[in-house]
Amino acid sequence: MTPLELLEVADLACERGGRAVFRDVSFRVARGQALVVEGPNGSGKTSLLRLLAGLLAPADGTISLCGSGARVEDREERGRFVGWLGHQDGVKPQLTAREVLRFFAQLYGGSSESIAALLELVGLSRAADLPCQYLSAGQKKRLALARLKLCGRPLWLLDEPLASLDAQGKSLLLGLLGEYLAKGGVAVIATHDPIGLDAARLQLA
Amino acid sequence: MSAFAALLARDIRLATRAGGSAMLALAFFAAVAALVPFGIGSEPKLLARVAAGVIWIAAVLANLLALDRLFQADYEDGSLDLLALSPLSFEGVAVAKVASHWLTTGLPLTVLSPLLALLLHLPIAAYGALLVSLLIGTPAISAIGGVAAALTLSIRRGGLLLPLLVLPLLTPVVIFGAGAILAKLDGIENGAIWLLAAFSAAAVLLSPFVAAVALRLNLSE
Amino acid sequence: MFSYANPKRFMELSGHILPWLAALTAILFIAGLYLSFAAPPDYQQGDTVRIMFVHVPAAWVAMMAYGFMALASLVGLVNRHPLADVAARQAAPLGALFTALALITGSLWGRPMWGTYWQWDGRLTSFLLLLFLYLGYIALWNAIENDVRAAKAAAILALVGVVNLPIIEFSVQWWTTLHQGESIIRKDGPSISAVFLWPLFVMATAYTVLFFTLLIVRMRTDILDRRARAAVLGANA
Numbered sequence: 001m002t003p004l005e006l007l008e009v010a011d012l013a014c015e016r017g018g019r020a021v022f023r024d025v026s027f028r029v030a031r032g033q034a035l036v037v038e039g040p041n042g043s044g045k046t047s048l049l050r051l052l053a054g055l056l057a058p059a060d061g062t063i064s065l066c067g068s069g070a071r072v073e074d075r076e077e078r079g080r081f082v083g084w085l086g087h088q089d090g091v092k093p094q095l096t097a098r099e100v101l102r103f104f105a106q107l108y109g110g111s112s113e114s115i116a117a118l119l120e121l122v123g124l125s126r127a128a129d130l131p132c133q134y135l136s137a138g139q140k141k142r143l144a145l146a147r148l149k150l151c152g153r154p155l156w157l158l159d160e161p162l163a164s165l166d167a168q169g170k171s172l173l174l175g176l177l178g179e180y181l182a183k184g185g186v187a188v189i190a191t192h193d194p195i196g197l198d199a200a201r202l203q204l205a
Numbered sequence: 206m207s208a209f210a211a212l213l214a215r216d217i218r219l220a221t222r223a224g225g226s227a228m229l230a231l232a233f234f235a236a237v238a239a240l241v242p243f244g245i246g247s248e249p250k251l252l253a254r255v256a257a258g259v260i261w262i263a264a265v266l267a268n269l270l271a272l273d274r275l276f277q278a279d280y281e282d283g284s285l286d287l288l289a290l291s292p293l294s295f296e297g298v299a300v301a302k303v304a305s306h307w308l309t310t311g312l313p314l315t316v317l318s319p320l321l322a323l324l325l326h327l328p329i330a331a332y333g334a335l336l337v338s339l340l341i342g343t344p345a346i347s348a349i350g351g352v353a354a355a356l357t358l359s360i361r362r363g364g365l366l367l368p369l370l371v372l373p374l375l376t377p378v379v380i381f382g383a384g385a386i387l388a389k390l391d392g393i394e395n396g397a398i399w400l401l402a403a404f405s406a407a408a409v410l411l412s413p414f415v416a417a418v419a420l421r422l423n424l425s426e
Numbered sequence: 427m428f429s430y431a432n433p434k435r436f437m438e439l440s441g442h443i444l445p446w447l448a449a450l451t452a453i454l455f456i457a458g459l460y461l462s463f464a465a466p467p468d469y470q471q472g473d474t475v476r477i478m479f480v481h482v483p484a485a486w487v488a489m490m491a492y493g494f495m496a497l498a499s500l501v502g503l504v505n506r507h508p509l510a511d512v513a514a515r516q517a518a519p520l521g522a523l524f525t526a527l528a529l530i531t532g533s534l535w536g537r538p539m540w541g542t543y544w545q546w547d548g549r550l551t552s553f554l555l556l557l558f559l560y561l562g563y564i565a566l567w568n569a570i571e572n573d574v575r576a577a578k579a580a581a582i583l584a585l586v587g588v589v590n591l592p593i594i595e596f597s598v599q600w601w602t603t604l605h606q607g608e609s610i611i612r613k614d615g616p617s618i619s620a621v622f623l624w625p626l627f628v629m630a631t632a633y634t635v636l637f638f639t640l641l642i643v644r645m646r647t648d649i650l651d652r653r654a655r656a657a658v659l660g661a662n663a
Contacts, residue, residue, distance in 0.1 A: 017572060017573070017574070018573070053286075053290060054290075055290075055424055055425060056425050057425055079289060079290040080290070080292065084286060084287060084290055086283050086286055087283065088281075088282050088283030089282070089283060090282055090283040090284040090286070092215075092219060092282070094218075094219055094222045094224070094225070095215070095218070095219070099215075099218075103211055103214075106207075106208065106211035107208045107211045107212065107287075107291045107292075107293065108208070108292065352586060356579045356582060356583060357566070357569070357579075359570060359571075359575065360569045363569065366565055366566065366569050369558065369561065369562045369565055370565075370566065370583065372558065373558040373559050373587075373590075373594065374587070374590050374594070376555055376594050376598065377590075377593055377594060377596075377597035380597045380598070380601045381597065381600075384600075384601070384604055400597070400600070404593065404597075415586060418582060419579065419582055422575060422578045422582070423575060423579070426575040426578070
C-alpha cells in the first residue's frame with residue numbers, strides 16, 4: 001500500500017433529504033495520523049464518512065487525497081483508496097469466515113496467503129470454516145477488521161468500530177490501528193464512545 | 206482471480222447453497238407448469254397447443270422470484286458499499302450479478318424445460334426450438350430484471366413492485382420466444398428467433414449501464 | 427425547500443395563464459363536440475363512428491403524455507431542475523387516465539363490430555401495456571421514501587419505458603399477425619376522409635389543452651403541498 005501524504009477537506013457541507021446536516025467542515029489529516037469524529041446521533045458522522053469515501057456527493061466543498069505528487073478529488077477514484085468499516089459488517093451468513101476473506105482478497109486484489117494468519121490474529125481460526133450465521137456480532141466485527149487489514153488501503157474510515165466489541169476486541173482494534181498508523185496509514189474514526197486513541201478530534205454539531 | 210470473477214463466483218456459490226435461489230426457481234418453474242392442467246384440463250391436444258406459452262410464462266415468473274433480492278441483499282448488509290469501493294466498476298458489478306442470476310436460474314430452467322415439455326405434451330419436433338428460444342431469451346429476462354432490481358433495491362417488499370415494472374417490458378421476449386416454438390409447430394418461418402436474438406442482445410448489452418446508473422443513484426442519495 | 431427558488435416564478439406565471447387555458451379548453455371541447463355530431467355518419471359504422479372522436483384523441487394524448495413524461499424525466503436527470511421532476515410525476519396519473527379512457531372508448535367502439543367488449547386487438551393490447559407502464563411508474567414513485575431518489579429512479583424507469591415502447595408495440599403488432607390478423611380498430615381506417623379530419627383535429631387539440639391545463643393544476647397543487655409540509659416541519663431553507 002502506498003501511503004497517502006494528506007487527506008484534505010475544505011468547506012464541506014452535507015445535505016440529506018433536503019435538509020442541511022452540517023456546513024463549513026474543514027480539516028487535514030496527514031500521513032500516520034488519525035482523526036476522531038464525535039457528535040450526537042444525527043449530527044452527520046456517518047454522512048461525513050460516506051462523503052470521504054465518495055459514496056455520497058457533497059452539497060458544497062472539496063475533499064482531496066494527496067499522495068506521491070498526485071491529487072485525487074473525483075468521487076469514484078477516491079473510493080479506490082478507502083478501507084471501509086461501516087455499521088454493517090458486509091458478511092454473508094451462508095459463507096464461512098475463510099470464504100469471506102478469500103472473496104475480499106480476490107475482490108480487492110489483496111494477497112490470499114495471509115488469510116490463515118489473519119484469522120489467527122482476530123481469534124477466528126477455530127471458527128474459520130463455520131458459516132458466518134453462527135458467528136456472534138463481536139466475531140463478525142472481528143472478521144470485518146480482518147477484512148479491513150487484508151484490503152491494504154491507505155485511508156481507513158471506521159464508523160462506530162467499537163460497537164459489538166468486548167474488551168479483547170477493543171484492544172485488537174487499537175492494536176491494528178496503531179500498527180496501521182505507524183506504517184503511514186490515515187484513519188478517520190466516528191464514534192460515540194471514548195476510543196482511547198491519541199488523535200485530533202472533530203466535533204460535529 | 207479477477208475482481209469480476211470473484212463476485213461472479215461468490216454469487217453463484219450463494220445461490221446454489223442450501224436455501225439459495227437456484228433450487229427455489231427450478232421448483233417454482235415446475236410447480237407453475239404442473240398447475241396448468243389442473244386449471245385448463247389435461248386433454249393432450251389442448252395442452253400441446255398451449256405448452257410453449259405456458260413454459261415461457263412459467264420461466265418468466267420463476268426468473269422474477271430471486272430478482273428483488275439481487276442487489277437488495279448486498280445493499281442491506283453493507284456489501285454494496287464494499288463493492289462500490291472495490292476496483293470493480295458499477296457496470297462490472299451489474300454484469301457479474303446478472304450473469305450469476307442467469308447461470309443459476311435461467312440456464313437451469315432451460316435445461317429442465319424438456320421435462321416440462323414432456324408433461325405438457327409439446328410435440329418432440331418443437332423441443333429444439335424450445336431449448337434455443339429459452340437459451341436466447343432468458344438472458345434478456347435476467348438483464349431487464351436486473352435493471353428493475355437495481356431501481357427497487359431500497360424498497361422494503363420491493364418484490365411486489367418488481368413484476369409490475371418488469372412484465373410489460375418483457376412482453377417482446379414472451380411474444381418472440383413462444384412465437385419461435387409455435388413457428389416450428391406450424392412448420393412456418395416467422396423470423397421470431399431472430400427477433401428474439403436481437404432483442405436479447407440489445408437488452409444484455411445495454412442493461413449493465415442502466416443498472417449501474419440506478420446503483421449509483423441508490424447508494425448516493 | 428432549498429432549491430425551490432424557481433417555482434415562485436412558475437406559480438406566478440401559471441396562476442395567470444390557468445384561467446385562459448381553462449377557457450380555451452372549454453371552447454375547444456364545445457367546438458369539437460359540435461363538429462363531431464355535425465359530421466355525417468360513416469357508411470359502414472353508422473353513428474358509432476363518432477366514438478372515434480373521443481377515442482382517437484384520448485389515445486394520442488395517452489402516448490404524448492408518456493413522451494412528455496420521458497422528456498421531463500430526462501431534463502430532471504440531466505439538468506436536475508426540480509420542476510421537471512414535478513412535471514413528470516404529475517403527468518403520470520393523467521396519462522394513465524387518458525390511457526384508461528382510450529381503452530374504454532376503444533372497447534365500446536369495437537363492441538358493435540366484434541360482438542364482444544374486448545378483443546386482443548394490436549392497438550388495444552398496446553394501450554393495455556402502456557397502462558401498466560404508467561401504473562408501474564406511479565407505484566415506483568410512491569414506494570421509494572426518499573424524494574430525490576424516487577424522482578431519479580422513476581426518471582430512469584420512464585426512459586427505459588420510452589425506449590422499450592416502440593419495441594413493445596412492434597412485438598404486439600407482430601403477435602397479432604401471428605394469431606389471425608383480425609379486423610382491427612385502425613386509428614384512421616383504410617383512409618380517413620376529410621369530413622372526419624376537422625372534428626378529429628379540434629378534439630385532439632381540445633384533449634391536449636385539457637391535459638396541459640390539468641397538468642398545471644396538479645403541479646401547482648404539488649408545489650403548494652411541499653410548501654405546506656415544509657412549513658409544518660420547520661425545515662431550514
